Amino acid sequence: MSYLLPSAEKQREFVRDVKQRGAPNITACYQCGKCTAGCPVAFEMDYPPNQVIRGVLLGMREAMLSSRTIWLCAACETCSTRCPQEVDPAAVMDALRRIAYAEGIRSPEQDVPLFHRIFLGTVKQFGRVFEAGMMGFYNVFSGHLTQDLLMAPKLLLKGKISLFPARNKHAKELKEMFAKAKELEAS
Numbered sequence: 001m002s003y004l005l006p007s008a009e010k011q012r013e014f015v016r017d018v019k020q021r022g023a024p025n026i027t028a029c030y031q032c033g034k035c036t037a038g039c040p041v042a043f044e045m046d047y048p049p050n051q052v053i054r055g056v057l058l059g060m061r062e063a064m065l066s067s068r069t070i071w072l073c074a075a076c077e078t079c080s081t082r083c084p085q086e087v088d089p090a091a092v093m094d095a096l097r098r099i100a101y102a103e104g105i106r107s108p109e110q111d112v113p114l115f116h117r118i119f120l121g122t123v124k125q126f127g128r129v130f131e132a133g134m135m136g137f138y139n140v141f142s143g144h145l146t147q148d149l150l151m152a153p154k155l156l157l158k159g160k161i162s163l164f165p166a167r168n169k170h171a172k173e174l175k176e177m178f179a180k181a182k183e184l185e186a187s
């Protein structure tokens, strides 16, 4: 398959966008592949981490922002810990997710952004994650109604999850943090 590379200006623009969102060392990558070798999710990705770094440097905006990789990344930071050049591929993935989200690019892994939204929604509402509620909302909104349903009674009996959200005395401060983040995002 042939691929026409974007102009030098578009390449620089994409690299600048990613650098500004927390990955200032991206241009130091020398393609050693250590990030990909240690990534626990690479086998599921359409572009492994080292190719994502290269893709950004080549200005392949559309391909990278609509890739499955950026949503499958588990943010475990193994790649960032192992990178000899301090490129921080995990931060690159995060930057790409944020750009894709801001630009309204539909994720090919729809359940992942849905999970993010539900997770953050419960943290915002209750001041900490409410696992049982999160599982319920996720199953309903994703349409996977019975996913992991059999695990719920075991988790409840072992006290790993609760039917009711726990109280967090810092809930008010957390709500303020969310408001501040929204303000920053808008600016």
Ligand code: SF4
Pocket: 028, 029, 030, 031, 032, 033, 034, 035, 036, 049, 050, 053, 079, 082, 083, 084, 085, 086, 087, 088, 089
């Ligand atoms: S480990 Fe670092 S230098 Fe090596 S390919 Fe990955 S990002 Fe590039």
Ligand code: SF4
Pocket: 035, 038, 039, 040, 041, 042, 049, 072, 073, 074, 075, 076, 077, 078, 079, 080, 089, 090, 093
């Ligand atoms: S942070 Fe993402 S890309 Fe890096 S090793 Fe973990 S799952 Fe892979």
